[in-house]
Each structure stands twice: as structure tokens, then as C-alpha cells.
Amino acid sequence: MADLHVDFLGKRLAGPVVAASGTFGFGPEYAGIEDAVSVKIRECEAPAEMVAREVAEKLTKAVVGCPDGVQKMSMAMPGLVQTSSNLARVVSDGKTVKLQCLLRSSVNSEKEALGDAIAAVFELAGAKVELTGSYDGWNPDMDSPILKEITASYKALYGKQPAVTAIHAGLECGIIGSKYPKMDMISFGPTICYPHSPDEKVEIASVGKFYDFLVDTLRNVPEK
Numbered sequence: 001m002a003d004l005h006v007d008f009l010g011k012r013l014a015g016p017v018v019a020a021s022g023t024f025g026f027g028p029e030y031a032g033i034e035d036a037v038s039v040k041i042r043e044c045e046a047p048a049e050m051v052a053r054e055v056a057e058k059l060t061k062a063v064v065g066c067p068d069g070v071q072k073m074s075m076a077m078p079g080l081v082q083t084s085s086n087l088a089r090v091v092s093d094g095k096t097v098k099l100q101c102l103l104r105s106s107v108n109s110e111k112e113a114l115g116d117a118i119a120a121v122f123e124l125a126g127a128k129v130e131l132t133g134s135y136d137g138w139n140p141d142m143d144s145p146i147l148k149e150i151t152a153s154y155k156a157l158y159g160k161q162p163a164v165t166a167i168h169a170g171l172e173c174g175i176i177g178s179k180y181p182k183m184d185m186i187s188f189g190p191t192i193c194y195p196h197s198p199d200e201k202v203e204i205a206s207v208g209k210f211y212d213f214l215v216d217t218l219r220n221v222p223e224k
Contacts, residue, residue, distance in 0.1 A: 049094070055126075059097060062125035063090065066101070067117055072110060074166075076140050081168040083110045085118065099127075104168060106137035136178035138185070140166045146184045146221065153216045188213070 030037050051059070068087045074080040083105035090099050101118055105111035111134070119129040141147070147164065154162040173185045190210040191203035 051097075058125040062122050062127065063087070063099070065121045066099075067114060067121075068101075071114060072105075074106070074140065076142060077166050080140070080166050082106055083114060084168065085114055103134075104137070104170065106139040106166075106168075106174075108136055111137065135170065136174045138171055138174035138177055141184075144184055144186070146186045149220055150186055150188070150217050153220055154213060157213060157216055186217075 050056075066087050067085050070081050070084050072081075072083040074082040084103070086102045086104075088100050088102050090097065092098070099122070103111050103114055103118075105114065115131045115134075119131065122129050142164075151162055151164065154160075171187055173187055177183060177185060188210070190206040192200065193203070194200050
């Protein structure tokens, strides 16, 4: 069995210690978010089996080196995240360790490059990497003919300009657009709160407004 004992702050610990960012002199990173964050060290019984030191070190370094969070912002729409990665899960069955990352981008080539970068980090650590479940992004087209028409329809119906925006999330438009790349698309709907959760709900008052807007849009959709 590998010896993972570590002498730390005058104590002999059963396993290695990994300092959490924001706890040993880096509190300002979490100021206003997790002001009470802290790390407590205590002695514990060593488990019957432990990951070999070399494997544990490689795994820890790979996790630290894995690209995570926002990677690039959109130039077409200020404030919109264009490409990101989320190291979402790290689980173990006692014999193997499995990590899962969720990659999102409205630019497919950026998502592919990000996937290659993540794969390289873990392959250097000796891990087996699989890139699966990919679907195409939907890049905002501010010159879209249907966008111009729908903006005009909204103003005619409600007397004000609509808020034209985008979200950093997966939409069916990306999948449809990969099959029909020349299709001009727009996404809109009633007001929905807490989507994809048990608390998901729709604002009833917005449903009728959405229907009227949809009918007017179909009536005035530009021919191509």
C-alpha cells in the first residue's frame, strides 16, 4: 500500500492536503460571495485502501490545469458568454475516478479546440478521454432578415423596441441549423421562470401576448 502520510503544521496526517483557493490568504477571491469560507484540519483514520501517491498527484494537477469557466466573450453581443467549460462532476467507485466536463459555445470550432485542450491535460496525466454528446451552437446573427422583421412587428404591436438578446445555453436552433445551415431562425416565447427544474413555471399573462406576436410574425415573415 502506498504511504500517503503528510507532515503538515506540526501534525502527521493520513493523506495529502490540497489547499482550497480562497482559504489560505486568498479570501478576497470570495469576498461578498463566501465570506465565511474556511478550512479545518483534523486527524482521521486512514482508509483501508488509498490511491497511489503518483496517481493522486497527477489527478490533482490535471483537475487544477483543466480549463474551467468562461473562456471567451462574444464580440457580436457585448456581455454574452461565447465559450465556456464546466468541470461538473468528479466521482469515484473506489477503483476508478471519472470526471465530466460540459462544454458550450456558439462557435463550433472554439468548442472543438476547448475539447482538445481539456483532452490534452488529462491524457498527459495518463487518463482515458472521450468527447461525446456534442451538438452545434447557434451564433447570433444581428443582420438576420427575420430578426429585423420581428423587431418591426413587435414595435408595431406594442409601441416599443423589443429587447434583443441571446443566452449561453443549448437551444434546438443549433441542432436544426446544423441540418439546414441556410435557414434563418429566431427564438422567442412567453416568460418562463426556473426552466428545467421542479419549480419551472410560465407567466400566464405573457402567453396571450406571445401568441399575438407569433401570429403577426408569421403574417409578415419575409420570403426568401
